[in-house]
Amino acid sequence: MDYQKLAELLFPSVTETPAEVEAKFPPRNLPEGAKVTRFAPSPTGFVHFGGLFPSTIGERLAHQSGGVFYLRIEDTDAKREVDGAAEGLIHTLAHYGVCFDEGAVIGEDGKICDKGAYGPYKQSQRGPIYHVFAKQLVSEGKAYPVFTTKEELEAMNAVDKKAEIKAKDWHEDQTEAREKMLAARNITIEEVEANLAAGNPFVLRLLADGDPEKKTPFTDLVKGKLEIPENDEDFVLLKSDGIPTYHFAHAVDDHLMGTTHVIRGEEWLPSLAKHIMLFRYLGFKLPKYLHIAQIMRLDENGNKKKLSKRDMGANMDDYSRMGYAPACVCEYIMTLLNSNYEEWHAQNADKPYTDFPFNIKKMSTSGCLFDFNKLNDVSKNVISRMSAKEVTEEVTAWAQQFDPDFGEKLARDPAFTESIFAIGRGGKKPRKDLATWADAKPYMGFFFDFVQEDQYDEKFDKADIKTALANFLTTYDTADDMNGWFEKVKAVAREIGYADDMKAYKAEPESYRGSIADVSMFLRVAVTGKLNAPDLYTVMQILGRDETVRRIENMIATL
Structure with a gap:
């Protein structure tokens, strides 16, 4: 077989050599030990939580070592691509602090463009590059074409999907396709010329030389030392439309872009033997691999x-x-x-x-x-650990997008809102009421609208509650400091036969109608509508005298 002639027949328009392509992607000028990593998602939908794992690892490894972290869009499967998904994933990753030094970015016009000298960073725009290296493999007798009809191509795809199943287990139609694929290894120049003249499509397959009985020692940076069986599968490099498979694009792109560490899911471990072989065939240095565990x-x-x-x-x-x-x-x-x-x-x-x-x-x-x-x-x-100002800004921005009515209330008086979020903030033991910005409304919505969410326990005499609330109003003064305010609450407790000291109450509960904690609860529900709320003294100070008095008087009237 004249492999050089075969390469020219299959790729007549490819005139560049691998060396000429390599010259366009010179080695990066980075300090010793610097890592070059990438995140290479397919734009087929939303960003998965698991997608933040490899991207975060890649970002950390690169930036901790003085290296480069870039974004490559693997958009070679047009049937699965979702419009706007690539732009969406860039925005989402940036929202979670995953920022790239180079790669696919969103330009001023809102469209994806390249930033960096190693592009294009969208695989769909790198077709000519893949064909240069495909032609090289054919010219060296390391790859061959398989001409097919559409029906035959579908049957062979079924073979690829069941590559782990032994030949004796394949269905007859798949066996037929397998036999044709193997026969194509010995295709003649004349047969190639005839197929091309007839307009028959072809896929390009790697001519595997591996022995699955032999194993190659390999060290994965996460999984540790492994033994990888050699690959004996003639897997597809280029599909019938000339688009590369993941395997081929991975080798070419990560080599030319200078990737030193490939971070991907452990589901790719079975393909590692293919990639080891492909890098060897192409004469590329194999990057280091981190096959990370799935999210469970x-x-x-x-x-x-x-x-x-x-x-x-x-x-x-x-x-x-x-x-x-x-x-x-x-x-x-x-x-x-x-x-x-x-x-x-x-x-x-x-x-x-x-x-x-x-x-x-x-x-x-x-x-x-x-x-x-x-x-x-x-x-x-x-x-x-955030400041009240930070929390105010973040909650307000979130609410304006997802709860506009609440957002309008928060933004009406930023200083007032900030004073609310300042309650219990700072110090050695700050309050931990909020896990999400959505928690803010149930936590502090009562400052804007009083709603009685919790009721008084029926064990308490309503007369006691009304008397306690009324007596508190007779001495309530916003000029009091916290100690002075609490002394007045304790006085209210004594006036209705409640213990003003919890130790005394616990020692002789039968001697009292209730405790200072109960009186505080009477006030808390009257002012906030809740059994659990931030520090009541501070709440009253923020609400101001008029609103505090109005709420307590309303509660007295409803009892």
Whole structure:
């Protein structure tokens, strides 16, 4: 076989050589040890929670080492592509702090464009590059065409999808397709010319030389030492429309773009033998691989299942709607990625998660368990460390988008709103009422609209409640400090036969009608409508005398 002639027949319009293409993508001028990583999603829908994992790992590895983190859009499957998905994923990733040094970006006109010298960064625009290297493989006898009709192509695709099944188990039509594929290894120049003249399409397959009985030692940076059986499958490099498969595009793009570390899901481990062979055939240096564990969840029976696209928590757009702050989600992800993150954070509570020295060796080799309860705990801690001004701005912005009526109230008087969020903020033990911005309305909505959510327990005499509220109003003075205010509350308790000291009440509960805690509760429900609310003295100070008195008088009137 004259492989050079075969290459010219299959790729007559390809005139560039691999060396000429390589010259357009020179080695990056980076410090020693710098890592070049990428996030390479397909624009087929929303950003999955699991997508933040490889992107966060890639960003951390690159930026902690003085390297480069770039975005490549793998849009070679036009049938599955969703309009606007690429733009959406760029916006979503930026919202969660995943920013790229180069790659596909959104330009001033709102359309995707390239930033950087190693583009195009959309695979659909790199067709001529793939064909140069495809032609090289054919010219070296490492790849061959398989001409097919549409029906035959569908049958061979079925073979590819069942590549792990032994030949004896294949259906007859698939076996036929397999035999034709193997026969194509020995296709003649004359047969190629005849097929091309007839306009028959072809797929390009790699001519595998592996022996599956032999194993290649391989070290994955997450999974550790592995033994990979050699590949003996003649897998597709170019589809019949000339578009590359993931396998071929991965090798060509990551080589030319200088990727040093490939981060991807562990579901790609079975394809590793193909990629090792392909990099060897092309003469490319193999990058380092991190095959990361899938994100898991617990089902209704307590069993671990993969977090699927249909599960709550999978779609990153849902987190914005639910009101999770990006910093909270990012910090939660760090707790999943590195087992020592929480220990580090306990000693560095005031530092951002980006200061944490991310370590591949601390990554889990099994599935990370997604847990909303843990996310909420992390989120409460993060929000508790924010300033009142930050919280005010974030809650207001969220509410204006997702709860406009509430957003209008928050924005009406920013200073008033900020004073509310300042309650219990700061100090060694700040309040942790908010896990999401959506929690703000039930937490502090009573400042704007009084709604009695909780009722007084029927064990309390209404006369006691009315007397306590009325007596409080006779001495209420906004000029009192907290101690002075509380002394007056204690006096009200004594006046109606309630203990003004909890120790005394616990020692002799039968001697009192109730306790100071009960009197405080009477006031709290009257002013806030809730059994649980922020510090009552501060609440009254923020509401002001007129509103506080009005609410207490209204409660007296309704009892």
